[in-house]
Structure formats: structure tokens, C-alpha cells
Amino acid sequence: MQARGTKSARRKLKRRAKRERRFAAQTNHVIANEIVADAQRTGRGIAVEELAGIRDRVDRVRLWPSQRATLSSWPFHQLGEFLAYKARRAGVAFVEVDPAYTSQRCPNRWCGHTGRGNRPTRDSFRCASCGFAGPADHIAALNVERRASTAWVFVNMPNEPAVESGFRASRAGQPDRSAKRKPRALTLGR
Incomplete structure (x- = not known):
């Protein structure tokens, strides 16, 4: 249809693209709901790898054309966003970690x-x-879990106690310049 290039072909392709986008969004909602419900039921948090650059990694792997089309057109970032907001809404801890190695x-x-x-x-x-062995996906999940627990400690680290007068105890007599700044968000990963 793309090669034909007629007005009706473009219209049909546009409808098909919208249909695929709706299907992917619905599937991502279902997946995110199940993951968050499991985490809430078991009292655990959710840790995922940052999905930035996943298309580049897919391109390096040799795949069948049908697999390539599926993996390169799926909205992974949308799934991550759905997980983040649904976890926040349910009160479940959510952390993205660096996927390197x-x-x-x-x-x-x-x-x-x-x-x-x-x-x-x-x-x-x-x-x-050391000879430690197992399925590669399970090993990667263990490493993601370890990175997430380390990152979670830094995310939840309490702020340095400030003295009410605007001075720090360690710098007595000098104004606390950090009190005037907006708090910066901690970004995990790269």
C-alpha cells in the first residue's frame, strides 16, 4: 500500500497505524496493571532497567524480519511510564536502574x-x-534487584538536618546557601 501511494492507501495505512497504537497501549495497560497488582499483593517494589536505547540494542541482534518489526514498533517507553504512574498511584516502590552488563x-x-x-x-x-551458573534472564533479574536495592537507599536517604535559623551546624556563622535552592531530583542510571 505504501508503494501504491494513493489517497485511499494512505488513509488505510493511517487507520491501521492507529489500530496498532491502540492495541499496544491496551496491552501495556494490562501488563502494567498485573505487575503493579502483584507487587502490591506481595508487598514488594518494582525495579526495571531503563529502556532508553532499546531499539539500538535490537538492531544489533540478528532477528527474523517479523520479530524485528514487532520489537522495533513496540512502545517500551510507554510501558515504563504506565508502570511508574500505576505504581505511584498504588503506593508501590518503583525504580529504574542502569541496564549496563x-x-x-x-x-x-x-x-x-x-x-x-x-x-x-x-x-x-x-x-x-567462580563457576556460578543459571539461566541468563534470572541472573539479569538478580543483578537488577541488587542495583535497585542500592539505588533505593540513595533515593530514600534523609536530608541533612538544617538548623531553623538558616545556618548549618557544621558551618556555624555562614548562611546555608542550599536552603534557597530548589531541591534537585535524583536521576538513576546514566
Whole structure:
């Protein structure tokens, strides 16, 4: 239809694109609702990798054309936004972490070896240093969980107590310049 280029073909393509967009949004809503409901029911938080640049990573992997079309047209960012606002609304902790090397790093606390050799195949993980092994997706999830718990500590760190007169106790006699500034949002990851 694109090659034909007629007015009716463009109209039909526009309708199809809207239909696909609505389907993807509905599916993302359902997925986000299930994840948030599970987290709320179990009393846990949600940690996801930052999805920025996922299309570039998909392009580097060899896929069938049908898989390539599915992965490159899916709105991953929208899913992340839905998870964030639904988690906030439900009172569930939500953190995005840096995805770098989550599937190549050993989750063993005493090892932590990172390298391409840890992934002998696409689906398996085996640490070249300590021998820790398991499914690659499970290993990546363990690493995301560890990064999220570390990030969560920094997000929830209490502010430095300020003296009411506008002076810090450590800098007695000098005005507290940070009290005049707006608080900056902490960004996780890159």
C-alpha cells in the first residue's frame, strides 16, 4: 500500500497505524496493571532497567524480519511510564536502574566478575571466575534487584538536618546557601 501511494492507501495505512497504537497501549495497560497488582499483593517494589536505547540494542541482534518489526514498533517507553504512574498511584516502590552488563555480571556477592565469557550461549550464564551458573534472564533479574536495592537507599536517604535559623551546624556563622535552592531530583542510571 505504501508503494501504491494513493489517497485511499494512505488513509488505510493511517487507520491501521492507529489500530496498532491502540492495541499496544491496551496491552501495556494490562501488563502494567498485573505487575503493579502483584507487587502490591506481595508487598514488594518494582525495579526495571531503563529502556532508553532499546531499539539500538535490537538492531544489533540478528532477528527474523517479523520479530524485528514487532520489537522495533513496540512502545517500551510507554510501558515504563504506565508502570511508574500505576505504581505511584498504588503506593508501590518503583525504580529504574542502569541496564549496563546486567546479564554479564556475576550476582555472587564475593565474585562480581563481569565479562562476555560469562554468557556462553544466549540463554545461559556461567561465571568464568567462580563457576556460578543459571539461566541468563534470572541472573539479569538478580543483578537488577541488587542495583535497585542500592539505588533505593540513595533515593530514600534523609536530608541533612538544617538548623531553623538558616545556618548549618557544621558551618556555624555562614548562611546555608542550599536552603534557597530548589531541591534537585535524583536521576538513576546514566
